[in-house]
Amino acid sequence: MSPQHLARRSALAATIALGLVIPLAACSAPASDDQQYETWDEVVAAAQGQTVKLWMYGGDEQGNAYVNDVLVPAAAELGVTLEQVPIADTPDALNRILSEVQAGETDGEVDLVWVNGNNFGTGKEAGAWECGWTEMLPNMALTDPADPLLLDDFGTPVDGCEVPWHKAQFTFVYNSETVADVPSSLEELLDWARANPGRFTYPAPPDFTGSVFVREVLYSVSGGYENVPLAFSQEAFDELTPALYAELQDLEPSLWRGGETYPQDSNELNQLFADGEVDFTMTYGPATLTQLVADGTYPAGTKVLTLDEGTVGNASFLGLASTSGSKAGAMVVANLSLSAEQQAAKAQPDVWGQFTVLDLDQLSDEQRALFDALPSSPVVPAYDVLSENANPELAAAWVTPIDEGWRQLVLAQ
Amino acid sequence: MGHADRRGLAPAGARAVGPSTIVAIDSLTPGARAAGSRRWVSVALVAPAVAIAGFVVLGGIGMSLVQSLGLLPLVGVPSLSLDAYLANGDELLTGLGLSLGIATASTVLSCVIGLTAAVVITQGRITGRLVAALSALTIPVPHLIGAAAVGLLISDAGVLPRMLGIDGTDWPDLVGGPWWVAVVLEYTWKESAFVALVVAGVLASRVARYDETAALLGASRARRLRHVVIPLATPAVIVSAIIIFVYTFGSYEVAWLLGRPYPEPLPVLAFRLFDAISLTSRPEAAAVAVITTAVSLVVVALGMALLRRTPLWR
Numbered sequence: 253m254s255p256q257h258l259a260r261r262s263a264l265a266a267t268i269a270l271g272l273v274i275p276l277a278a279c280s281a282p283a284s285d286d287q288q289y290e291t292w293d294e295v296v297a298a299a300q301g302q303t304v305k306l307w308m309y310g311g312d313e314q315g316n317a318y319v320n321d322v323l324v325p326a327a328a329e330l331g332v333t334l335e336q337v338p339i340a341d342t343p344d345a346l347n348r349i350l351s352e353v354q355a356g357e358t359d360g361e362v363d364l365v366w367v368n369g370n371n372f373g374t375g376k377e378a379g380a381w382e383c384g385w386t387e388m389l390p391n392m393a394l395t396d397p398a399d400p401l402l403l404d405d406f407g408t409p410v411d412g413c414e415v416p417w418h419k420a421q422f423t424f425v426y427n428s429e430t431v432a433d434v435p436s437s438l439e440e441l442l443d444w445a446r447a448n449p450g451r452f453t454y455p456a457p458p459d460f461t462g463s464v465f466v467r468e469v470l471y472s473v474s475g476g477y478e479n480v481p482l483a484f485s486q487e488a489f490d491e492l493t494p495a496l497y498a499e500l501q502d503l504e505p506s507l508w509r510g511g512e513t514y515p516q517d518s519n520e521l522n523q524l525f526a527d528g529e530v531d532f533t534m535t536y537g538p539a540t541l542t543q544l545v546a547d548g549t550y551p552a553g554t555k556v557l558t559l560d561e562g563t564v565g566n567a568s569f570l571g572l573a574s575t576s577g578s579k580a581g582a583m584v585v586a587n588l589s590l591s592a593e594q595q596a597a598k599a600q601p602d603v604w605g606q607f608t609v610l611d612l613d614q615l616s617d618e619q620r621a622l623f624d625a626l627p628s629s630p631v632v633p634a635y636d637v638l639s640e641n642a643n644p645e646l647a648a649a650w651v652t653p654i655d656e657g658w659r660q661l662v663l664a665q
Numbered sequence: 666m667g668h669a670d671r672r673g674l675a676p677a678g679a680r681a682v683g684p685s686t687i688v689a690i691d692s693l694t695p696g697a698r699a700a701g702s703r704r705w706v707s708v709a710l711v712a713p714a715v716a717i718a719g720f721v722v723l724g725g726i727g728m729s730l731v732q733s734l735g736l737l738p739l740v741g742v743p744s745l746s747l748d749a750y751l752a753n754g755d756e757l758l759t760g761l762g763l764s765l766g767i768a769t770a771s772t773v774l775s776c777v778i779g780l781t782a783a784v785v786i787t788q789g790r791i792t793g794r795l796v797a798a799l800s801a802l803t804i805p806v807p808h809l810i811g812a813a814a815v816g817l818l819i820s821d822a823g824v825l826p827r828m829l830g831i832d833g834t835d836w837p838d839l840v841g842g843p844w845w846v847a848v849v850l851e852y853t854w855k856e857s858a859f860v861a862l863v864v865a866g867v868l869a870s871r872v873a874r875y876d877e878t879a880a881l882l883g884a885s886r887a888r889r890l891r892h893v894v895i896p897l898a899t900p901a902v903i904v905s906a907i908i909i910f911v912y913t914f915g916s917y918e919v920a921w922l923l924g925r926p927y928p929e930p931l932p933v934l935a936f937r938l939f940d941a942i943s944l945t946s947r948p949e950a951a952a953v954a955v956i957t958t959a960v961s962l963v964v965v966a967l968g969m970a971l972l973r974r975t976p977l978w979r
Contacts, residue, residue, distance in 0.1 A: 378944060513843075
């Protein structure tokens, strides 16, 4: 290649590079909130007058009502305007942040995100989250620093990139009026499905709920979660998943519509359950069941199915977008959401019924009394009953290959 | 300067002054300079719209192309590759077939029903007005609302099976079934109204005189339909068909709401990949979008070629 050629080519490369860099630089407007805070008082002072956008799944009316009727007014008292941005699915928020990271935005549309699992893990890998800010929050002292659910999020270390919001327990739900012989393990549940064709199905992964159901089956066919290494490795995947897919293929003809198709998401499965087309549904948020039975959406005989081997439990979090322009305000809201008052209000079954992330032993008597006053539900057992033998979540790296394998080997067959 | 003035200027012998004659006179009379500057003004007037449309369309497609070729990864080093196109080869092909099938079925049905409705409308009787009103009412309903309504109406536990007292298990799988019936139905309902109004507009302005002339010359209804109405409507039908095909081929929400998880039409596949939580799937989504765009462009080109061959074009 001649020197002229080379020179011309590098000039071209430089022009392209400049063309890419200039818009990026132009995007870094001064409106950002990128400074490091030393003390909590500085954060509170900087937060005054900031507007914080909380992106969260908007398909749960109780969740929307809690945020808008309880959390937003409490944030306003602290001088922060909180706005809920309801979204169809959490990846929408992550995608928005990733686009903003790509564009070099520093005063982005997303401040806080209700997140966990692989959304968190992928986002952390791509620099979507602000990290190392949670230890500054005074209310973090109310949580148990050794609680494994709060240290790792689907195998990804939390590293102060997100603050815990509530705990969840994956739960099977059945209609006791139509299910006579109640299964007590996942294996029995699948046998029940084979014995009652068309009365059971699960949402198609990558739906969140369908995805965890498939992982529960993986635990079951592997003889318990102890036999599945939580960290992903291709060898473990190749060794363990053939039994999983074989089981699900075998189950398929007994499912709703003969397994020819699946509900596209958990809402569709819940609808089938509400319409009486199937006898089981499943959810990560069992606390909402009380209300659904009370208002007649679900049949009166709706009951929670507890399995001998336990089910998957996890915590969900509030992540702070690295492209946020209101970080101080977002930290104030995160701290507020961890307060005993907010956590207890959120745990009320008629408010949202989400299980608290606080460690009751760390609370003052006054704070503990808030939780002791919570009513018990006729449908849903208490969290300590539900979370008995709780299984850990697999690392986020497992989730995509399992879902992809399911699409290819079960759905597409 | 209206056509009437020109007609007044024309020699008395040239009685049948058609549009082509007027154009001929037009290009002869005014000074060439005036025409040149007028052209300049029109270019200047249209430039902002072209610039915005160009920025959005070319910019969007360009970004998709760049992403699909691996030049804009979320993490890692950009490198030119076709990996994104090959990663979902099978799903891409089945998706392409399915999308083409849905778009073809919707387009053909919409055109047949829409043309029939247009003929009824131009008859000008009470039924015609009723059909025109129904079509006009259908147009403003967004597809998303239409899809939700169709779903509520004809799904397993929908309004229709409940009203007819048919159990969900005995009801055919219209929503989420293997033949995508509900999806095609929704498109057909909305788009046939579109065809009806467009074609009725064309027929109303042109067909009456020719139709009456043919009737006076003794042509039967069927012959008038075949030799007068349909040829006059053909260009409008072709244009509508292109629009409908490209729309239904690239539309997401109806196919997602009323479809099933597998196989996926191209737009649903693209959106799932775009939303998937793996960092490599964005280029794959862009690749699906590029292919969808390319197929749409080919269809537009074919349709325009067909349009040029109709006798009424020119």
